[in-house]
Amino acid sequence: MKIGRWNLAPVPALIVGIVAISFSAIFIKWSEAPASILGMYRLLFTVLLMAPFTGRAVRREMRRIKPVDGGLLFLSGLFLGLHFLFWIESLRHTSVASSMIVLSLQPVLVAIGAYAVFRERTGGAALLGMGMALAGTVLIGWGDIGFSREAVYGDVLSLLGTLAVSVHMLIGQRLCAHIPSHVYSFLVFLTAAGVLAAYNLAAGIGMxxxxAREWGIFLLLAVVPTVFGHLLFNSLLRVVGATTVSMSILGEPVGAILLAYLLLGEGITDYQALGGALTLAGLAVFLKTKRTAPSPERPARESA
Structure with a gap:
């Protein structure tokens, strides 16, 4: 796997990415800035950090990008922007545990989309795992109904953010088959930042x-979970595919919930614990039954 001029092995890169994105929810909880501002500066600072290393490659590839791919790049950026808008806002209304467990449904949604787009089939055992994961998420939501309506609202926002990032990853799987991943990431991050900037202007949100503390958090979000998280995951799309990357990110909810317990003092309810265990168990069943090796001839095509 190659990012710009650096060659990286998929497994170590994946581990680094999982650890990095686990801090995302913590940084967001520390901030008092609006969700759209957090998302915008997170992406904008990432683009600025990438520019010295990818600028020449971006200019070269831009001349080769076909109009249809340009449209897909915009859509990928749009859905990434929506993901950050919905998911970051969800953390204002529900706990890290609930939001992250709902987000862990991403691989199931990506698998469904991969079947529709790439005709990747899912066997009976994998479908069982999906069902377990969905049941676990329903259990978490049911527990939050007893907690507060606001928590349920947060869970719904997290689900919308999960849907958005699933579409983003499926588009990325197709585009990264013939566009260098670092170029794809740069253009998509820039587009998503522009989408959120337009939202802020339309909503009258000060930018x-x-x-200084908030600007420090914006920078932390760019460096830790975005450069060392999303950027690495985008690079893995061509190697192992969107569904496998999504399934492997299951370490994020576990890491985020543990960090929230240690750094934020957030407890875990019985419903969250039981629903989370059922969700993660179902997703583990799903992962175990899927193949992870993409075909070299097709865009990251794998059964996972």
């Missing part, structure tokens, strides 16, 4: 009057 500059934030204390």
């Amino acid at each position: 500059t009057a934030y204390p």
Whole structure:
């Protein structure tokens, strides 16, 4: 796997990415800035950090991109922007545990989309795993109904964010088959930042009057979960495919919930524990029954 001029092995890159994105929810919880501002500066700072290393390659590839791929790049950026808008806002209304477990449904949604787009089939055991994961998420939501309506609202936002990022990853699987992953990431991050900037302008949300502490959090979100998380995952799309990357990110909810317990003092309810265990068990069954090796001849085509 290659990112710009660096060759990286998929497994170590994946481990680094999982650890990095586990901090995302913690940084967001520390911030008081609006969700759209957090998402916008997270992506904008990432683009600025990438520019010195990818600028020449981006200019070269831009001349080769076909109009249809340009449209898909915009859609990928649009859905990534929506993902950050919905998911970051969900953390304002529900716990890290609930939001992250709902987000862990991403591989199931990607698998469904992969069948529709790439005709990747899912066997009976994998379908059982999907059912277990969905049941676990329903259990988490049921527990939050007893907790507060606001928590349920947060769960719904997290689900919308999960749907958005699933579409983003499926588009990325197709585009990264013939566009270098670092170029794809740069253009998509820039597009998503532009989408969120347009939202902020339309909603009348101020974009500059934030204390130094918030700017530090914006930078942390760019460096840790985005550069060392999303950027690495985008690079893996061509190697192992969208569904396998999504399934492997199952370490994020576990890491985020543990960090929330240690750093934020958030407890875990019985419903969250039981629903989370059922969701992760179902997703583990799903992963065990799927193949992870993509075909070299087709865009990251794998049964996972």
